[in-house]
Amino acid sequence: MAYKIKVWCFLLVLLKLESILQNCANAAPQVPCFYIFGDSLADIGNNKHLVTTAKANYRPYGIDFPNGTTGRSTNGRTTVDIIDELLGFDQFIPPFATARSRDILVGVNYASWAAGIRDESGRQMGDRIILNEQLQNHAATFNRLIQLLGTKRAAAKYLNKCLYYVSLGTNDYINNYFAHAFVPLQSQENCLAWTYTIRQHSLRIFYSIPQQSLLFGNINNAVLPFNAGLFSLVHRLNKELNNARFIYLNISGMSSSDPSVPGKSSTMW
Template sequence: MIFATSIVSYILLQNFNGVNGDPQVPCFFIFGDSLADNGNNNPLPTLAKANYRPYGIDFPGGTPTGRFSNGRTSVDILGQLLGFEDFIPPFATERGDVILKGVNYASGAAGIRDESGQQLGARISLDGQLNNHHVTILRINIILRNTVSAQDHLKKCLYYVGIGSNDYLNNYFVPRLYPTSRIYTPEQYAGILIKQYQDQILRLYNYGARKVALIGLGQIGCIPYAISSIGTNNGSLCVDKVNQAVQLFNQKLVSLVDQLNSNFSDAKFIYVNSFGIGSGDPTSVGFTVLNASCCPSNNIGQCIPFGTPCEKRELYVFWDSIHPTEAVNVFTATRSYTAFLPSDTYPIDINQLAQLKL
């Protein structure tokens, strides 16, 4: 991986606690999996939760919140870059007027398909997250007293949707538990996923979303958990078949973005190229520990409860065997917000999307 932006960006954002003035958008709604979950899985009967130490060791206050990181997630940092003084709250706990500024619906182990991740326990699939968003809209209708005001509010918001990794790591590439790899070729599976995803994004549009960032899948074949559980071949440092499969999905996602933008002139959809942002040599920007987790991890890739993590976390790419460190999240969020290379986002970056007048 490489996050080829200046080390200065990391230093500036290391202790960033918000900015002065109004945020770029009035609200920020987040859908996704463990890369964005900030506590929605805490009350669920599941192994996919991170509400215990050493998670959160570098988060403000030093306490575990349910984030699968030593500190902030990429969506936390994006919220700060957008100008929000407070982190967007999880759907699981927040009520009242605070929902006017956005809600985080992300759930660890969740996928586009409802069954993805089921071996880990309860989780909120993308369909479930959309159901929860509908609940939020009904509450916003009540707060703003009419649906016209609510729709006017919602169309100015930024929507972030980053999901699909578990449809591979906790579905397609677990043949002993899921039949999908015996039924579909990687190309067929990517097509089925995109069709379901398209229907879900259309549902989000029908709920009032007009500024939507769709996050591509990263190099999940290079995470320590994938390497240990699936294995590599031909001396490769990554599980090539996993990376090749997710790239089929990403290619179809770019086409979906084009299709959506062609079909809806009153909305804008963008693609964030996580795979490209995560390619290259991380040592060029100061990371020195590339393939090991910072915290001692268990057989499902998460930190062992109360294990002692590494000391120099800013040098590590991976926090546990699946999720990146806060240092990596800063680079990912920075390049998603303001594209460092033309290939980082398509057709525009998140900063430009937020500022669009639709």
């Protein structure tokens, strides 16, 4: 018998998250577990031992951590680290590479620097844990939860209470589409939306992070077709999937003065 997992997916920007959860930081955790999929914006050490240039094992990375570099591509905490704290967890969610035993009960971070929605994105950087492999790692986590909790039903019931987060998409542009290296330019935005669609039943969570780039100043304009498709997809998923709740928050729309930007300055449930 198959057990459906209901996922409440909060797609939030940090500034909004702080205002929503500011009263929760010192309370008991608001959810029992937090599972994270993504790229360098969320990776906290999964790439440390991979053969890749996409790793943060040298200074100035980690200069704000007492023990130095941690694998995070930042000087200190990542967005998901801050979310951990605001949700009330007393420790950072561990990376899949080092999560052991009952650690997985509080959640797992599967994110990998250079990963994208598409399998080939970021491969010029070397090894990385692509989205499909992150999903496989979560399946392995689910099997370990079954062992810890006794049955599939118990493991599925436990995951029903958890928060899922994903930040992916940037590398499909800056380390694929704009690199002109692996995917032909025609209809790339449609390919990305299609890839999200075929993975919706596996991942059930979506997060788009349009990002300004010093190398590609027009990246925000380039992702508008993808965001429009994602906006429609989230609306359709909420109608079709009764056991999930998706929230769309358009970051690029909030910073745009163009009234035609889909979902501008709004959240769509």
